[in-house]
Amino acid sequence: MTSLGLGCAQLGNLFVEITDEQGRSIVDAAWDAGVRFFDTAPHYGLGLSERRLGAALAGRPRGGYTLCSKVGRVLEPTDAGGMDTDFLVPATHKRVWDFSRDGVRRSIDDSLARLGHDRLDIALIHDAEGHADAAIGTAFPALAELRDAGVVGAIGTGSTNTAYLTRFVRECRPDTVLIAGRYTLLEQPALAELLPACVEAGTKVIIGGVFNSGLLAHDHPRTGLAYEYHAAPADLVARAQAIADVCARHGSTLPAAAIAYAAGHPAVSTVLVGAETPEQVRRNADLFADGPPPELWPALAAAGLIAQVPA
Structure with missing residues (x-):
């Protein structure tokens, strides 16, 4: 991991709506500045940050950067309409807390699909302070299984x-x-x-x-x-x-x-x-x-x- 990393919540339209091209230019600028650690999450723009980050990293040497995403919220389709309450994106999905073994595995699979990658270098349990027992007792062992299988690298939590x-x-x-x-x-x-x-x-x-x-x-x-x-x-x-x-x-x-x-x-x-x-x-x-x-x-x-x- 480089000592300076790019937090990619803004790629999910946090506070400000940006275009795909602007998102790519942010990642390009970070790369040109020597940044090789990129942190994202399904929560950021209902998957938009992961999709944009994956597209911007495509073609770069996979062993040359560290990719981090998170589990704890799975995205379920919804036809409620309107805009998301946290990011400036259409509310096409809703976030559902899920710290189960199946939920963790599904979250990782979905993130890898959005990113266009086959593994994560770091996987973190996201904002689980209200679900500590489930995070410690269920989600973390599930991540450990995925680490042992080589699907993810380092594991932990963020809050x-x-x-x-x-x-x-x-x-x-x-x-x-x-x-x-x-x-x-x-x-x-x-x-x-x-x-x-x-x-x-x-x-x-x-x-x-x-x-x-x-x-x-x-x-x-x-x-x-x-x-x-x-x-x-x-x-x-x-x-x-x-x-x-x-x-x-x-x-x-x-x-x-x-x-x-x-x-x-x-x-x-x-x-x-x-x-x-x-x-x-x-x-x-x-x-x-x-x-x-x-x-x-x-x-x-x-x-x-x-x-x-x-x-």
Whole structure:
């Protein structure tokens, strides 16, 4: 896995509707920037993200990149009509929670068909914090069977919920977990138990949501930007502004520091960053490559704005 990965929710029309050509240009820009880790899911645009990603990767050397998708939601056809409530796509399908052995196998088969691939390098149980017993007791063993059969590579789970993720790591000792939004420059609850548990278990960590849905993606954060996919509350906007001010005094920017901070923990193998345009991909890759000066971290810690200086 490359240290910087492309989160592909935007390929499923998250927040903004894009064309197939624009989706391909995003993947092309990531490839040209050296990104070789691509994360998608059936949830993203009711399969649209997987279809677009698979088409954009077609023809590239299969051993040259890491492909990650997820299980836990199967897509069932529906004639309800209208638009999906989460992504800007027609509601041709509905999501059904299914952590059963058959549901996991069906989800993987459906994802591989949409992607046009015969295997996944990583398969994660998606957003199962409300179904922890089923995820741990049924879905994870089903993924382990598929790993043994060579259909998937590394297995684990992904969530925004640190309590669920910590329990999963301690009980399953998975190959990898995806921590979304809980180890960022804005907030670090994963430091308390989750990241130490990952170190103890030898579980590799993928960090998603490094911009907390958008609030940290701008040099000058402001009211109206997204946090957890909703308008950010005033106290978090003020905190982001304070962090941005310290970054500016040290010749850096908020998004550059956000990417670098998430990558700084020794358990972290990859940082996922999404993009709506090729320009955003190139900007994020440049920010990741350059990084802020090391003296930024103790300055932020001294101001009480981060819980721990990254390694």
